[in-house]
Every structure is written in structure tokens, then in C-alpha cells.
Amino acid sequence: MSSCMTKLFVRALFDYDPMEDTTIPCKDAAVAFKRGDVLQIVSREDDTWWQACHLGDGSSRAGLIPSKQLHERRVALQRPRALFKPQLINTAVFPVTEDVDYGSITGIHIAGLRRSFRLGRKGSRTRKTAQLRRWSSEVHGAISPLTYIEVVLYHKEPKDRPRLIVLIGPSGVGVNELKRRLVISDPDRYGVCVPYTTREKRKQEREGVDYHFVSVQAFEELILNHRFVEYGQYRGSYYGSNLDSVQRVMAEGKVCLLDVHPSKIKHVYNSEFKPYVVFVKPPRIEELRLTRRRAKFVCDEDIKQVRMFSEEDFEDIIDQAEMLDSQYGHLFDTVIVNGDIAVAFRELKAVLEKMDESEDQWVPASWMRSTPTKAWRSCSSLTGWI
Numbered sequence: 001m002s003s004c005m006t007k008l009f010v011r012a013l014f015d016y017d018p019m020e021d022t023t024i025p026c027k028d029a030a031v032a033f034k035r036g037d038v039l040q041i042v043s044r045e046d047d048t049w050w051q052a053c054h055l056g057d058g059s060s061r062a063g064l065i066p067s068k069q070l071h072e073r074r075v076a077l078q079r080p081r082a083l084f085k086p087q088l089i090n091t092a093v094f095p096v097t098e099d100v101d102y103g104s105i106t107g108i109h110i111a112g113l114r115r116s117f118r119l120g121r122k123g124s125r126t127r128k129t130a131q132l133r134r135w136s137s138e139v140h141g142a143i144s145p146l147t148y149i150e151v152v153l154y155h156k157e158p159k160d161r162p163r164l165i166v167l168i169g170p171s172g173v174g175v176n177e178l179k180r181r182l183v184i185s186d187p188d189r190y191g192v193c194v195p196y197t198t199r200e201k202r203k204q205e206r207e208g209v210d211y212h213f214v215s216v217q218a219f220e221e222l223i224l225n226h227r228f229v230e231y232g233q234y235r236g237s238y239y240g241s242n243l244d245s246v247q248r249v250m251a252e253g254k255v256c257l258l259d260v261h262p263s264k265i266k267h268v269y270n271s272e273f274k275p276y277v278v279f280v281k282p283p284r285i286e287e288l289r290l291t292r293r294r295a296k297f298v299c300d301e302d303i304k305q306v307r308m309f310s311e312e313d314f315e316d317i318i319d320q321a322e323m324l325d326s327q328y329g330h331l332f333d334t335v336i337v338n339g340d341i342a343v344a345f346r347e348l349k350a351v352l353e354k355m356d357e358s359e360d361q362w363v364p365a366s367w368m369r370s371t372p373t374k375a376w377r378s379c380s381s382l383t384g385w386i
């Protein structure tokens with residue numbers, strides 16, 4: 001087997017275990033990998049088996065991996081016939097939930113910590129919907145199976161702005177809590193973007209701190225100019241996370257923490273923001289129950305009230321997490337399990353610090369140059385990856 005010579009790197013978007021592959025010519029000659037691993041492609045001469053080195057396994061040995069074409073064919077063959085039925089999915093605008101006064105609940109006021117626009121809870125989204133979405137995601141997968149994406153090393157210069165941190169997680173898992181703790185732990189380092197709204201300003205609220213209060217006309221102009229990462233309507237008012245707000249935080253040299261539905265990541269998935277995507281995952285249901293025993297969350301139904309988590313809420317969180325992982329897992333740079341909040345917070349902070357300190361980071365090649373390398377263009381399209 002030849003050693004690594006060429007310079008084409010890819011991130012795998014699926015798991016591969018040669019031990020479970022009955023068609024591989026020689027299991028010992030293969031390279032196992034997990035979704036997210038970086039591989040150096042050495043040869044793509046064969047249409048079925050490429051040769052690659054696994055950069056993380058400490059050896060420079062090249063081995064066989066399924067080619068893009070082979071993996072696509074396998075995904076197509078595995079798919080049950082029923083999944084080819086077209087399914088209408090409305091991912092256009094998610095209804096937003098109302099903001100809450102976190103200060104009154106937590107005793108600490110931080111601008112920008114409001115109810116996110118992420119997947120709503122029981123009432124607006126049922127378990128059935130979560131299952132439907134999981135099913136639909138497989139249908140989406142049917143259109144473009146995820147194989148490999150070309151990546152390059154981004155060499156961070158001291159003058160470069162910190163990367164945008166995108167936090168993803170099912171509603172209620174604790175994304176806001178983690179954001180809040182990060183900002184409190186180092187307010188000069190971490191910031192959250194101030195959302196825009198068209199609703200009336202309340203007495204205690206401050207323009208540019210709690211929200212940017214704008215007219216409906218101004219908001220709609222911003223929509224037309226594609227200035228929102230995510231927006232929606234609640235009780236007759238618009239709410240949205242605006243790109244300008246994100247840019248403002250980043251321009252201050254701070255790490256901007258943004259939580260959005262993963263379907264909206266595409267709006268910031270570029271060289272300007274270089275998003276680093278963190279998936280906040282619930283622990284197993286037993287631990288979820290145990291750790292949230294005394295926790296309360298804000299009800300969708302009545303913005304003035306908080307209530308204890310119910311068994312159904314726990315099940316929803318687990319279901320939504322599974323759905324997010326199956327549909328958007330290829331976008332996650334890291335996964336934090338939020339069982340014990342102190343542990344989850346420590347882990348998250350350590351991951352962010354390590355990422356910030358590391359000078360070389362693998363990022364999609366499309367962020368660093370407008371066209372893929374000639375070699376890669378000939379065998380792959382990025383359509384469907386995000």
C-alpha cells in the first residue's frame with residue numbers, strides 16, 4: 001500500500017467499520033473511521049475503493065475506504081421503498097416562542113438570553129412530529145447521501161477574530177443555561193447577540209441591550225435583504241437573530257454564542273463566521289430525570305409562568321436530540337452531554353478554549369477558497385451537505 005503523498009483531505013460524514021463490511025476485498029487493508037474524522041485521500045483511481053490515511057490514528061498507513069460512489073450506491077440500496085415517497089416539509093420559518101425575563105428567573109440579567117427560536121416543546125411540537133421529522137430527514141438523505149467533504153487546514157493568525165460558536169440542542173436541554181454560564185464566567189471573552197423584534201418595548205427593557213426594537217417595515221426590509229440567520233413570528237410580532245448583531249459581538253473581539261435551529265446554520269456557514277458547531281445533547285433519560293428534578297422551564301403557553309419538567313418533556317428532549325443528531329450530525333464539531341451542569345459547563349469551556357488556542361484547524365475547503373480543488377471537483381459536489 002502506498003504511503004500518504006497527495007494533499008487532498010476530506011472529513012467523513014458517515015461511520016465506516018470494515019469489520020461489518022462483507023464486500024471489502026481485505027478487512028486488514030481497510031481503514032475504519034467515524035463521522036467527523038479527517039482522512040487524507042491518497043488514491044481515487046478505483047471507482048469502488050479509494051485509498052486513504054486516517055489522520056487521527058497516529059499511523060501514516062494508507063488503506064481502503066469506500067469511494068463516494070460506493071457509499072452513495074449503498075445508501076440508495078438500503079433505503080426502504082416507502083422512503084422514496086415525496087414528503088412535504090416546511091422548514092421555512094419556525095414559529096418563535098416568546099422571550100422571558102431571565103433576570104427575574106435566574107437573578108442574573110444578560111442581554112440576548114431569551115427563549116430561542118429552536119424547536120418548540122410539547123404543544124407546538126409533539127413526539128409524533130419529531131418522528132415525522134426523523135422520517136423526513138431520511139427522505140432528505142435519499143436525495144443526497146452524505147459521503148465526504150473536502151477540508152483544509154485553517155491557520156489561525158493572532159489578528160483573526162474568534163470563530164462564531166453555534167450551539168444546537170433540543171429545546172429544554174440547557175443551551176441557554178450553558179450560554180449564561182459562559183458569559184458570566186468571562187464577560188470580556190463571551191457575548192451573545194441581541195435579537196431584533198417588532199413588539200412594543202416594555203418598561204424595564206433597554207434598546208440594544210434586551211432587543212433592538214424596530215418597526216415592521218424595517219424588520220421586513222431586513223428579511224428581504226437576507227439579514228436574518230433565523231426569524232419568525234409570535235403573537236403578531238416578529239423576532240429574529242440578525243447577522244449584524246452577530247457581527248457586532250465579533251467586532252468587539254468577543255466569542256459570539258449563537259443558538260439557532262441547525263437548518264439555519266447555512267446562513268453563517270462561511271469564511272466570515274467560521275462557525276464551530278456544538279451539539280448539546282441530553283444524557284440518558286434516567287440521568288435527565290435525576291438532574292432536572294428541581295429545574296423549571298418556561299411554558300410556551302403562558303410566558304409569565306415556569307413549570308417543572310414532566311415525563312413527556314423528558315421524552316420530547318430525547319426524541320428531538322435523536323432527530324437532530326440523525327439529520328444534522330454531520331455538522332457537529334463537538335458534542336457536549338448536559339447531565340451534570342457543572343461537568344457539562346467545564347467540558348464546554350475546555351473545548352472552546354482548546355479550539356481557540358489551537359493554531360491549525362480543519363475547516364471546509366469552501367470557506368478558504370471559492371472553488372474546490374480540481375481533483376475534488378471531478379468527483380464530488382457539495383450539494384446536500386448543508
Ligand SMILES: Nc1ncnc2c1ncn2[C@@H]1O[C@H](COP(=O)(O)OP(=O)(O)OP(=O)(O)O)[C@@H](O)[C@H]1O
Nearest residue numbers: 116171172173174175176177291295296339340341
Ligand atoms: N444540567 C442541568 N441540570 C439541571 N438543570 C438544568 C441543566 N441544564 C439546564 N437546566 C435547567 O433546565 C431549564 C431549561 O434550560 P434552558 O432554558 O437552558 O433550556 P434551553 O435548551 O435553552 O431551552 P429553550 O430554548 O426552550 O429555552 C432551566 O431551568 C435550566 O436552569
